[in-house]
Amino acid sequence: MHYIRLLRPAKLDGRKPIVSLLITITTDLGDSFLYPDEPVDLLVSADDPVGQSVLQKAAQHQPLRWTAGMRVLDIKVPLNARLKRDDVRCTIKIHPATQPLPLGALRSNDVLPWRISERSSVSQGLIMPVSVEMVGGVCSPVALRTLQLNTCSQPEDQLNLDLEEDIGESIARHIWDAGVVTASFLADACRTSDGIRAVLPMERGAFSVLELGSGVGILGVTLALIIQKAATVQGRTLNEATVLLTDLAEAEERARSNISRSDAVLSRSHTFSSTVTLEYENLDWDEGKLGRFGSLASARPWDLVILSDCTYNVDSLPALVGTLSALHTANLKYAEDQAFTKTSVILATKPRHSSEQALFGLLKADDWRYSVLKSIPLPRLGEDDEVVDIYLLEKGDGNT
Numbered sequence: 001m002h003y004i005r006l007l008r009p010a011k012l013d014g015r016k017p018i019v020s021l022l023i024t025i026t027t028d029l030g031d032s033f034l035y036p037d038e039p040v041d042l043l044v045s046a047d048d049p050v051g052q053s054v055l056q057k058a059a060q061h062q063p064l065r066w067t068a069g070m071r072v073l074d075i076k077v078p079l080n081a082r083l084k085r086d087d088v089r090c091t092i093k094i095h096p097a098t099q100p101l102p103l104g105a106l107r108s109n110d111v112l113p114w115r116i117s118e119r120s121s122v123s124q125g126l127i128m129p130v131s132v133e134m135v136g137g138v139c140s141p142v143a144l145r146t147l148q149l150n151t152c153s154q155p156e157d158q159l160n161l162d163l164e165e166d167i168g169e170s171i172a173r174h175i176w177d178a179g180v181v182t183a184s185f186l187a188d189a190c191r192t193s194d195g196i197r198a199v200l201p202m203e204r205g206a207f208s209v210l211e212l213g214s215g216v217g218i219l220g221v222t223l224a225l226i227i228q229k230a231a232t233v234q235g236r237t238l239n240e241a242t243v244l245l246t247d248l249a250e251a252e253e254r255a256r257s258n259i260s261r262s263d264a265v266l267s268r269s270h271t272f273s274s275t276v277t278l279e280y281e282n283l284d285w286d287e288g289k290l291g292r293f294g295s296l297a298s299a300r301p302w303d304l305v306i307l308s309d310c311t312y313n314v315d316s317l318p319a320l321v322g323t324l325s326a327l328h329t330a331n332l333k334y335a336e337d338q339a340f341t342k343t344s345v346i347l348a349t350k351p352r353h354s355s356e357q358a359l360f361g362l363l364k365a366d367d368w369r370y371s372v373l374k375s376i377p378l379p380r381l382g383e384d385d386e387v388v389d390i391y392l393l394e395k396g397d398g399n400t
């Protein structure tokens, strides 16, 4: 998958308001620029809070073009000349011209090969749109990614998830392919009761999920929304659910912002019979492997641990696997009264290098069992296809 990225915050210039956007289109790692066989047309929209375009008439529907060999694209967007600079309040969206509606959002269905037709433009590879908000003529210093999660066939069951990410370089403060694909897979799988049973070990009245290396929170936040839906689909009471995102301190600010953003969606889809609490706490695997957890991570047993795109750095694999095993040991403390004898993990990875296979040796050495839950091909425009592998890991005797 490729991502449209702002290289610096958008800027509003001049008396006649013109927005300057400097963008690039790269992979999640940022290691290669989009090099398409055919030029890719992009569209820019700028709508005020009631959905009216604030673009100058002549600038509306004017495509911009990204061609092979490009590294940046400098975009000037003229706004309606009658607007006073300080009054400009809008959301600017940059998206591929051919991408299906809604504008500025990536549909989770378009990520899953079994949901798209071969003739659809997205079957060749996706380009994730980007949005930026402008209030009082000042552009937000963060970019927004919108994922439209199709959790059911009814339009009212679609959830638009807005996630903030940094403008510029960072690992913890961006979304990554494995997170997007796994979030889409879980939303799709949990459309039915059977699907929920197949992927989520929701066997008690309470359900607790801990995410490792959550980054901006795409997977954990999605799962919180899915759990809320799942409780309704299953038609039985889920008294209490917790999703705890964890990462290094550098991820905290963005993760907390995204939790706040998702609280509005969670409360909209709130049923009187279930409550999902979404929280964040720092957890460095170098501490976790020693069984040193913060107050939230050590407050309860975890029915499920989730992680996506955390296994690309071979040097950190021992600490990561050590943390998983330490979480299992912590779970066993609850074994007597709550039958917590097995720990389940959903681990998603987009293999980038053969050295990452070391993960499986470390898992085996710590008595983790693993199986592939789903292997999802990820086509890329102008480059070799990739794949996201979603594994189920288990440790313990499984009497739960």
Ligand SMILES: C[S@@+](CC[C@H](N)C(=O)[O-])C[C@H]1O[C@@H](n2cnc3c(N)ncnc32)[C@H](O)[C@@H]1O
Residues within 6 Å of the ligand: 171, 172, 173, 174, 175, 176, 177, 178, 179, 180, 212, 213, 214, 215, 216, 217, 218, 219, 246, 247, 248, 251, 283, 284, 285, 286, 307, 308, 309, 310, 316, 319
């Ligand atoms: C490639 S990002 C993936 C982020 C997110 N899971 C996603 O799919 O979008 C890898 C994440 O692992 C985190 N990470 C790396 N080393 C870590 C460590 N020692 N302890 C905790 N988190 C770590 C990074 O901060 C980063 O957020």
